[in-house]
Amino acid sequence: MSVMAVVLVLVVMAAGLLFLRLHTLPERMAHKSHKLQFEIVAVLGLLALFTHIHLFWVMGLLLALIDIPNFGGTLGRMAGALERIAGLPPGTGAAEVPEDSGPASVPREDVSPVLRPIPRIVPVSTTRT
Numbered sequence: 001m002s003v004m005a006v007v008l009v010l011v012v013m014a015a016g017l018l019f020l021r022l023h024t025l026p027e028r029m030a031h032k033s034h035k036l037q038f039e040i041v042a043v044l045g046l047l048a049l050f051t052h053i054h055l056f057w058v059m060g061l062l063l064a065l066i067d068i069p070n071f072g073g074t075l076g077r078m079a080g081a082l083e084r085i086a087g088l089p090p091g092t093g094a095a096e097v098p099e100d101s102g103p104a105s106v107p108r109e110d111v112s113p114v115l116r117p118i119p120r121i122v123p124v125s126t127t128r129t
Helices: 002-023 025-032 038-051 054-065 071-086
Strands: none
Touching: 002 025, 002 038, 025 038, 025 054, 038 054
């Protein structure tokens, strides 16, 4: 009887360990490959653990398998090229913009023809009454 109690405790512990290892699989995959979305995968894993909604775990697994491209480098190079074309020192393009520069703060006469909104064309009904 005592041998069966020890075996039962060991089997329960092994099943729990297997469950937790399987449950943290997406998080370990995202961490190992240094994915950008690691934090999202970790949160989805915790949500799946505490809510028992398996869809969160599946979403985390799929997100860990997908490699999301890093657009920051490309957009940074584009911004740097535009600053160079405009003749601004690198990294100072956003410093030139005033705080309240929006379409509402610019008078209509000062807006160039290129930036004016396109007039809305309303179709005329051709039915006779």
